[in-house]
Amino acid sequence: MNHLPKRSETKPEYRWKLEDLFADQAAWDAEYAEVRKKLGDIAAYQGKLKDAASIAAAFALEDELSLATERLYVYANMRHHEDMADSRYQALSDKAKKLSVEVNEALSFITPEILSLSEDQLKSFIEDPSLKATYKRTLREMLRQKPHVLSKNEEALLAQVGNISQAPSTIFGMMNNADMKFPKIKNEQGEEVELTHGRYIQFLESRNRDVRREAFKAMYDTYGKWRNTLAATLNANVTKNLFYAKTRKYPSALEMSLFGDNIPQSVYDNLIETIHRHLPLMHRYMKLRKKLLKVDELHMYDLFAPLVEEFDMDISYEQAKKTVYDSLAPLGEDYRRTLQEGFDNGWIDVYENEGKRSGAYSWGAYGTHPYVLLNHKDNLNSMFTLAHEMGHALHSYYSDKNNEYRDAQYTIFLAEVASTLNEALLMNYLLERSKDPKEKMYLLTYYADQFRTTVFRQTMFAEFEKIVHAKAENGESLTPQELCAIYYDLNLKYYGNDVHVDKDIEMEWARIPHFYTSFYVYKYATGFSAATSFAKQILDEGDPAVERYLGFLKSGGSDYSINILKKAGVDMSTPEPIAQAMSVFESLLDQMEQLAN
Structure with a gap:
């Protein structure tokens, strides 16, 4: 097959089962509405976080909101990654991102408010038997961070500086990805091709030494011409x-x-x-x-x-799964049972299709099994990618x-x-x-x-x-x-x-x-x-x-x-x-x- 299949043409057994996260769009919409409704509830705790009971209740609601938002966000983006050209899921992804920002803003008062308490108060909450161990760990971590947190006004000022502090990275990204143009060099066939970031490593892996040398020289000559600006940018980041x-x-x-x-x-x-x-x-x-x-x-x-x-090395996906399974025998049967469960039960989105996001990753939300996105080719690299991503999963x-x-x-x-x-x-x-x-x-x-x-x-x-x-x-x-x-x-x-x-x-x-x-x-x-x-x-x-x-x-x-x-x-x-x-x-x-x- 020379053309990429459309998403609808890929076999179901090679697609991940996102239904395990949300049965359908209606279930996603219902959870989205629930989060929006609860956003108001968290505001009721503002200015009240002065005792262990209030802190525990605020943490419980924070967990509820964070987990629901994570589930909504992960599902929307994984749907979007199946076919980046599908406008429905582009819109859903944007909707989830906006919600995520709103939820973070609504929860942002919790840490500074708790940190404004005295060290003794925080220590007494950590000793409090009514607080769950996991909440005590959060409080202990806040106590550790406390010496590096400033007053409310200073923190507000630092937050405003936040955008300026992104400047070195943003400027470098623009120069490196958008403005910097590399010359043309001759490829292995003797054709003139433009050097790009993506092609650079391919050229360095060439069997033809002239191609490697030319790519190397062209790359660093180009950077050399910008040395003063690039040094200033890196300097700004260090400062x-x-x-x-x-x-x-x-x-x-x-x-x-x-x-x-x-x-x-x-x-x-x-x-x-x-x-x-x-x-x-x-x-x-x-x-x-x-x-x-x-x-x-x-x-x-x-x-x-x-x-x-x-x-x-020509390695089919079925063969790659078997080899990975066999190679992980030293980790014992429990590990391999779980691995096989992932192979058999819709954890993995296997092959490339039209519009699918490139690369590979492991992702998911707490409470549901993890998911893995691949763009499997029948080679050694893809087999290692499968082993790698299932390690994360x-x-x-x-x-x-x-x-x-x-x-x-x-x-x-x-x-x-x-x-x-x-x-x-x-x-x-x-x-x-x-x-x-x-x-x-x-x-x-x-x-x-x-x-x-x-x-x-x-x-x-x-x-x-x-x-x-x-x-x-x-x-x-x-x-x-x-x-x-x-x-x-x-x-x-x-x-x-x-x-x-x-x-x-x-x-x-x-x-x-x-x-x-x-x-x-x-x-x-x-x-x-x-x-x-x-x-x-x-x-x-x-x-x-x-x-x-x-x-x-x-x-x-x-x-x-x-x-x-x-x-x-x-x-x-x-x-x-x-x-x-x-x-x-x-x-x-x-x-x-x-x-x-």
Whole structure:
């Protein structure tokens, strides 16, 4: 079939069952009307939150409204994602978004009002036996946040500054996505094509070295022309972070960003220091890459080039499900029963259709099973995507099943662990069964590159952010030359002597959107390391490690992320999990070097 099928032409067994969330449109409308009616009820608590009973009642209503709104919002948007051109669901999605904003506004008085109480009053409520444990946890968290919350007038002023503080990110987004135009370069067929963000990685993965080099040069030449503006934009973002850190009485911008998840700075520092100690492994991988590519000099534009001749793995969706199911046997029968339930009972929207949202995700609302959106192609990547998204889905399933609504939502710091663990077990399964050396090398390269891009590269980004913020905090200016020098030196350090670190790479900082969501990228590296550590423990120890891991999935957000992981046997406040991940990377290199000889 050369054309994409319409939504109505896709088989029901490959569509998710959103009826499990709302039986029909009438049921959605009824819940929507109910939320609107209850919006008035919450206002009755304003100015009354002075005793444990009133706080408990307000929290209960807040949960009721939040959950209903979440259900309405998720359903409307998932319907919209089935076919983005369908105007009915576009309208429904807009209606749900507007409701969500209204509900948030109506509930916005609760936290400041409780925080205006004295510390002693808050402590007495936390001791109060009539308050549910989950509400006590909310109050304890408010007490922890209290030193960083300002007076009512100051908070109102900061809220007004909110729009201005978005400016660096908005300006960067406009420049990067709308205004910046890249030149034309020759593709593999020798045709002139315009370079775009989307095509850039495709060009870097080309087997033709001239194509890779041209794309690389054209990309960074373009950024180089805007270096002053882009440095000013990044500078403005750093200044904004320093302003908020100082205003909210945090010791530094880094500590402010870690405070929300209650992550000690040692976690961030440990990551960088442990990766520094293991950089010889990265340098070893670069040496091997140079050998396999048969080049005299390995350049920055060679880092994504395929190391194995064309190798296509044709994997149907049915086959992908079976392989994922078999590969997750180490997690035990309860986990696999739930996985099979998801496969069989309309959790997954499988194939692409006309107008369907691209990419993949796992989503849902508390109280109903999770959902997964895929755009499945019959290849290895799609099989890994299935394992990844079902990891998220089962994390949500176990979280929801074992926690009240308030405690079920896990943090971003934990989110990637369950999904990446599934990928690690799938990779282990495939490598153990692979008989074809070419297939094995293909798999090993795929996995080694995940370490390179998710652990090493994201840690390098995290280190760059730490350096530039520290310089700004010391009153040093971040000129374009300074930013380029810091970034270039980090590349020299991370990639080692077997890579010719092209001067152009000094401009790469200018095209990383994540630098506008400061101190976020380290979570990719810690999440991947925690998952790799779990996988290693599960494969080495068996049942005791599986029990600990299932305990992690069942914890949801009922404690701070770092404590949840620690209880399950992964202590991110020590270098151990990152060192364990590095030992897995080392074993991949051993296998690759054997195959290469």
